[in-house]
Every structure is written in structure tokens, then in C-alpha cells.
Amino acid sequence: MSAALPTNPTVEVRGVTVRYGRHVAVDRAEFTAPPGVITALVGPSGSGKTSVLHAINRLHELDRDVQVEGMIRVGSDDVRTLDDYTLRTRVGLIFQRPTPFPMSIRENVRFPLRGHGVARSELEGRVQAALVRAALWDEVKDRLDSAATALSGGQQQRLCLARALSLDPQVLLLDEPCAALDPQSTALVEETLRALVGRTTLLLVTHNLAQARRLATHLVCLWPAPGGGRVADEGAADRVFAQPATAELCDYFAGLTG
Amino acid sequence: MTARTRDRFAALALGLAPALVVGLVAAIVVDVAWDGLGQIDRSFLTESPSQAGRSGGIASILAATGWVLLIGVGAALPVGLAAGVYLAEFGRTGLRTVRGALDLLAAVPSVVYGLFGLAFFCETLGLGWSVLSGGLTVAMMILPLFVRLCEAGLRAVPDDYRAAGLALGLPRWMLLRRVLLPQAAPSIAAALVLATGRVMAESAVFLFTAGASTRMPEGLLDPGRVLAVHVYLLAVEVPGGSARAAATALVLLAGILATTGAAAALPRLFLRNAHA
Numbered sequence: 001m002s003a004a005l006p007t008n009p010t011v012e013v014r015g016v017t018v019r020y021g022r023h024v025a026v027d028r029a030e031f032t033a034p035p036g037v038i039t040a041l042v043g044p045s046g047s048g049k050t051s052v053l054h055a056i057n058r059l060h061e062l063d064r065d066v067q068v069e070g071m072i073r074v075g076s077d078d079v080r081t082l083d084d085y086t087l088r089t090r091v092g093l094i095f096q097r098p099t100p101f102p103m104s105i106r107e108n109v110r111f112p113l114r115g116h117g118v119a120r121s122e123l124e125g126r127v128q129a130a131l132v133r134a135a136l137w138d139e140v141k142d143r144l145d146s147a148a149t150a151l152s153g154g155q156q157q158r159l160c161l162a163r164a165l166s167l168d169p170q171v172l173l174l175d176e177p178c179a180a181l182d183p184q185s186t187a188l189v190e191e192t193l194r195a196l197v198g199r200t201t202l203l204l205v206t207h208n209l210a211q212a213r214r215l216a217t218h219l220v221c222l223w224p225a226p227g228g229g230r231v232a233d234e235g236a237a238d239r240v241f242a243q244p245a246t247a248e249l250c251d252y253f254a255g256l257t258g
Numbered sequence: 259m260t261a262r263t264r265d266r267f268a269a270l271a272l273g274l275a276p277a278l279v280v281g282l283v284a285a286i287v288v289d290v291a292w293d294g295l296g297q298i299d300r301s302f303l304t305e306s307p308s309q310a311g312r313s314g315g316i317a318s319i320l321a322a323t324g325w326v327l328l329i330g331v332g333a334a335l336p337v338g339l340a341a342g343v344y345l346a347e348f349g350r351t352g353l354r355t356v357r358g359a360l361d362l363l364a365a366v367p368s369v370v371y372g373l374f375g376l377a378f379f380c381e382t383l384g385l386g387w388s389v390l391s392g393g394l395t396v397a398m399m400i401l402p403l404f405v406r407l408c409e410a411g412l413r414a415v416p417d418d419y420r421a422a423g424l425a426l427g428l429p430r431w432m433l434l435r436r437v438l439l440p441q442a443a444p445s446i447a448a449a450l451v452l453a454t455g456r457v458m459a460e461s462a463v464f465l466f467t468a469g470a471s472t473r474m475p476e477g478l479l480d481p482g483r484v485l486a487v488h489v490y491l492l493a494v495e496v497p498g499g500s501a502r503a504a505a506t507a508l509v510l511l512a513g514i515l516a517t518t519g520a521a522a523a524l525p526r527l528f529l530r531n532a533h534a
Contacts, residue, residue, distance in 0.1 A: 057425065059421065059424060061424075062421060084427070085429065086427065087427070088425055089426075092425065093425035095418070095421065095422070099419065101419060101422065101423075101437050102419075102441060103436075111436060115426070115428040116427065116428075163426065164425075167426065167427070
């Protein structure tokens with residue numbers, strides 16, 4: 001079993017290269033996501049944002065063809081040294097497409113809790129707390145035993161958020177969580193993410209620059225290149241948006257490319 | 259010729275092939291029913307054969323068929339399911355070899371399984387000609403099909419569930435038990451039913467391993483004659499047995515049609531219940 005991670009850990013990505021077979025998706029990426037704030041990862045398609053995100057909680061291990069080099073630290077721990085069940089409990093991940101399990105709304109949240117050995121007596125309380133944190137409780141409290149797949153896309157995504165939050169992750173990775181949502185659902189998800197600031201380190205991959213401006217304190221810009229996506233700029237979001245390090249980024253932020 | 263005419267011509271020409279298939283099935287059913295339907299009454303299903311099958315019924319034949327089905331499918335289910343789960347979810351090395359071996363096994367003629375069953379179960383293990391020998395041999399025969407169908411059923415479950423489960427740090431076994439297997443259940447059930455149909459239709463394996471006794475099997479080590487063997491022996495070796503052969507074939511066809519229909523209906527039934 002690994003050492004406990006501190007609350008609000010810093011996530012450090014050092015010289016990370018991600019390969020899919022012979023294709024290099026990310027080339028020696030370097031950045032730091034400060035603790036307890038939202039760090040947005042932006043950049044055009046193919047710049048390796050999702051690949052970096054999946055490398056942080058080692059989800060690429062699902063695919064045998066993927067190779068990751070370099071070091072990623074969550075707090076003081078190298079993620080390679082952490083037991084994967086523990087790592088993924090503490091580093092949650094929300095996908096672009098909502099992925100509720102084919103079971104009831106209640107069971108969707110209870111299932112991971114039971115999987116991690118939470119006492120039966122605590123389950124109901126933690127289910128409710130998670131649904132409240134994901135701004136979904138009021139909409140589903142009277143139909144907790146209904147099928148999760150019957151929820152709208154926005155509600156399904158907030159259910160996935162509740163499912164991840166039920167485990168109290170110290171880091172939450174979000175892979176374009178609002179890409180498939182309408183503006184109203186997007187606003188609810190963003191509200192939930194803002195509420196997590198201070199208690200969770202958040203890394204948000206988004207194509208929506210306005211969303212990055214609204215939410216992010218820290219910004220990492222990845223840029224595609226023939227040898228793999230590279231970090232083109234990193235820093236306080238206000239600074240990077242105002243004075244990007246490259247002319248390409250300047251055009252990208254201005255909507256001239258992308 | 260206009261594009262629309264060409265499309266209509268192509269649709270008509272291609273439509274002839276399925277019509278031919280349906281016509282063949284109908285021809286077989288009508289032919290067998292024509293000869294055999296008049297022979298079927300209550301006593302045909304409740305009495306055992308007499309006079310080498312020229313009279314009496316097929317009660318002991320149905321019982322023997324039931325025994326080998328139960329043993330064959332019962333033995334193949336746990337092994338086949340476990341192997342299918344391993345191939346789809348846990349296997350990392352040697353998968354190509356295992357799949358190749360399964361495909362090879364699937365291509366082995368049933369008479370070869372029969373010979374192996376005779377040598378191994380009947381003689382080496384001393385089980386003799388019995389429904390147990392027949393059931394175990396046919397279990398080996400249906401195993402490759404069952405394993406590949408179970409594997410295919412699991413692979414058809416969206417990867418999103420696996421990724422979501424991993425991202426939550428859930429043990430794979432738990433995800434398998436609570437999410438993947440329930441989702442694959444319709445396919446697995448359909449595989450089971452198809453395997454059942456294959457056992458019912460088999461004759462060569464049972465000729466070698468279960469024997470051809472028309473007596474009612476009273477235990478696992480008793481010999482027994484299954485439906486397909488009964489049809490064969492009545493038609494080929496019993497003068498005046500063709501009408502009874504047709505009647506037995508009709509019962510066999512009804513059983514196979516029922517299992518095939520169940521295989522087609524099960525996924526829909528599961529889906530309806532899942533969405534209820």
C-alpha cells in the first residue's frame with residue numbers, strides 16, 4: 001500500500017512522452033498543476049491533452065500499445081509507485097462522454113463506494129452528499145432507484161461527477177466534461193467545479209477557451225508538432241491569455257486558428 | 259437502365275437467395291411433417307420404443323437426450339464461460355494460440371470427438387457406453403463454439419464501462435461481476451441455447467459414446483439412445499421404421515426450432531427487462 005497523499009496535492013509532469021505504437025502523441029511535456037485550483041489544458045486537436053491526462057492516473061494501461069516515459073508526481077509520490085486502485089481512488093477522472101453504469105442512480109454512486117470497502121452504514125449518507133456536491137440531488141432525490149441511463153446527458157455527466165466525488169479524490173481530471181452538454185448543464189457542472197476549488201486539485205482539458213477563461217487559475221497550452229504535442233506555454237491563466245509565449249498561441253486565442 | 263431500375267433488379271436478384279434458404283427449411287419441415295405427423299400422439303411421447311422402434315414411443319429416447327443435454331451443457335457452461343472471460347478480459351499472453359486451438363477444435367469432425375470419447379471416457383476412464391460418456395464428449399465438442407461466443411458477447415460490451423471502472427479504481431473482478439457479465443448475459447444465454455441445439459442435433463458422438471439402447475436410462479452410467487441416433491437407426495437399419503423415424507425427426511426439429519427461436523428471442527427479452 002502506498003503512502004497517503006496530501007490534500008490538494010500539486011501535480012507535476014516532468015518530461016512525459018506518450019507513444020501509441022510508433023506514433024508520438026506527447027513529446028517531453030513539462031508543467032505543474034498548482035494545488036487546490038483549476039488548471040486548464042488547452043490546445044488544438046492532436047496536441048496530446050487527453051494523452052497527458054490519462055497518463056496522470058495511468059488509464060493508458062488499458063491499452064497495451066501505449067507507452068509512457070517521464071515522471072508524474074502527485075504530491076510527493078511518483079504515480080508509477082502507487083498501487084493503481086489507490087491512485088485512481090485519489091485521482092478521479094471524468095470522461096468527455098458520460099459513462100453511467102447500467103444500474104440505478106443510487107447504485108451508480110454506491111457501487112464504487114462498496115468497491116472500496118466503505119461500510120454499509122455510511123453508504124446512503126455518502127451517496128446523498130456526492131449527489132448534492134454534483135448539483136444533482138434535487139433533481140433525482142425522488143427517483144434514486146430509476147435507471148441512470150434514463151437521465152439526460154447533462155444529468156448523466158453530473159452523476160459521473162458525483163460518482164467520482166463520492167470517493168473524495170484529491171485530484172480530479174476532467175476530459176472535456178462539458179463537450180456534449182447544453183449551456184445550462186455546462187453551467188451546473190462549472191458551478192460544481194468552482195465549489196471544489198480549495199479542496200481538490202483540478203485539471204481540465206477543454207477546447208472551450210471561454211470556459212478555460214471562466215474557470216482556470218492556471219493554464220497549460222499544448223501545441224501539436226510532427227514529433228508529438230509539446231507544452232507551448234504555461235503559467236497564470238490571466239498572464240498566458242494576455243501575453244501568450246508564441247505567435248501561434250496568440251492566433252489560437254484570437255480564434256484565427258485551431 | 260436507370261439507377262432506380264438497377265437497384266430494383268439487384269434487390270430482386272439478391273432477394274432470391276434468402277427466399278431459397280427459407281424455401282429449403284420449409285421443404286424439410288413439410289416433408290418430415292407429411293410422413294411423421296400422423297404418428298405423433300400422446301403415447302408416442304410417453305411410451306418407450308418396442309419392436310426396435312417400429313411401435314411404442316420415444317419416452318426413453320427423450321430421457322436420454324435430456325440426460326446428455328444436461329451433462330453436456332452443464333459441463334461446458336462453467337469451463338466455457340471461464341475461458342471466454344479470460345480471453346476477453348484478463349488474458350495477456352498466448353491469446354492467439356488459445357484462439358487458434360479453439361478454432362481448430364471447432365473444425366474437428368464430430369465423429370473424431372466420438373472416437374476420442376470412446377477411447378477416453380468409455381474405455382480409459384471406464385465409464386462405458388453411457389449418457390455420462392456421451393454428455394462429457396459432447397461438452398468437449400460444443401466448448402470451442404461456446405467459448406468464442408462468450409468472448410464475443412463480452413467484447414461487445416462498450417469499453418466505456420471498463421474505462422469508467424478503471425478510472426474509479428474498481429477491481430476488475432467486481433466490474434466484471436456487476437457490470438460486464440450482466441451486460442453480456444443475453445449473448446451468453448444465446449450461446450448456451452445455440453450449444454443446446456447443437457447437442458440435440460448430434461448423432462455421431464452419441465453412437466460412439468452413449469450407445470443405442472432403447473431402454474430408459476436410470477442413472478448416469480446407463481447407456482441411452484438420443485433422438486438423432488434414433489432417427490438414423492430407424493431410417494437405416496429398421497425395415498418399416500421410416501414413419502417412426504419421420505415422427506422422431508419432427509420432434510427433434512421442433513426442439514431445435516424452439517432452441518433457435520429462444521436464442522434469437524433471449525437478447526430482446528433481456529433488453530426489454532433491462533429497460534423496464
